[in-house]
Amino acid sequence: MKLAQLCLVLGTAMIASHAWVLFQTGAAAAWLRRVPRNHGLGVVLILISTVWFEWYLFNENLSDIRWVKPILLLAFPAVGIGSCLFLRDFLAARGLAVFLLLLAGYVLEIGRWHDSMWHDALALWAYAWIIIGFWLTMAPWRLRDWIGWATRAEIRLKLAALAGVVWGAFVIVLGLTVLR
Numbered sequence: 001m002k003l004a005q006l007c008l009v010l011g012t013a014m015i016a017s018h019a020w021v022l023f024q025t026g027a028a029a030a031w032l033r034r035v036p037r038n039h040g041l042g043v044v045l046i047l048i049s050t051v052w053f054e055w056y057l058f059n060e061n062l063s064d065i066r067w068v069k070p071i072l073l074l075a076f077p078a079v080g081i082g083s084c085l086f087l088r089d090f091l092a093a094r095g096l097a098v099f100l101l102l103l104a105g106y107v108l109e110i111g112r113w114h115d116s117m118w119h120d121a122l123a124l125w126a127y128a129w130i131i132i133g134f135w136l137t138m139a140p141w142r143l144r145d146w147i148g149w150a151t152r153a154e155i156r157l158k159l160a161a162l163a164g165v166v167w168g169a170f171v172i173v174l175g176l177t178v179l180r
Contacts, residue, residue: 003114006107007122007175014168021161028161029151036144038092043084045095050080052102090140097136104129111179118178122171 001009021028035041057072065072087094104126111119111126136143150157 001110003111003119003122004175004180006110007171007179010107010122011168011170011172011175014164014171018161018164018168022158022165025154025157025161029154029157032147032151035147036090036093036140039088042091042093042095045092045099046080046083049095049098049102050077053080053098056102056105090143093136093140093143096143097133097140100129100136101133104133114179116178118174121174122179125167125171 021032053076054073057069057076060069083091083094107122107126107129111122150160
């Protein structure tokens with residue numbers, strides 16, 4: 001995938017998700033409050049992340065890990081499936097953390113060699129995902145706290161949703177213009 005295409009996908013996803021929150025604030029707030037402990041969503045996020053990580057690992061050619069790669073290819077699916085079975089508390093927050101880390105790596109890899117300085121906007125977004133991913137890995141209950149804070153006042157949630165729509169539009173414009 002090219003950087004411009006990635007911008008269109010990410011921008012469209014941001015606009016769609018945040019527009020839903022903006023126009024259906026009550027329903028979105030109720031759903032968001034259930035997300036951190038939503039086991040079904042957590043299983044989906046963990047399994048998608050496990051498959052994605054396995055794909056990365058399978059295609060990795062580092063000679064430093066060649067000797068341990070077969071063991072890792074067996075161990076990581078066991079960790080992913082084991083997480084789904086035994087980590088019932090805040091599984092969605094944990095799954096989101098892993099997914100954000102993988103997504104950040106993908107965005108940084110795609111944008112690495114682009115000659116426009118505007119790719120730094122996506123890189124900063126990816127680094128924010130890394131920080132959030134690390135934070136949620138260490139303290140998954142923080143997602144519940146952040147969502148609780150954002151949904152406590154409707155105006156706060158609407159402003160956050162509006163910011164997401166604006167950012168999504170900005171990313172799409174980047175993809176259609178300078179990051180082609």
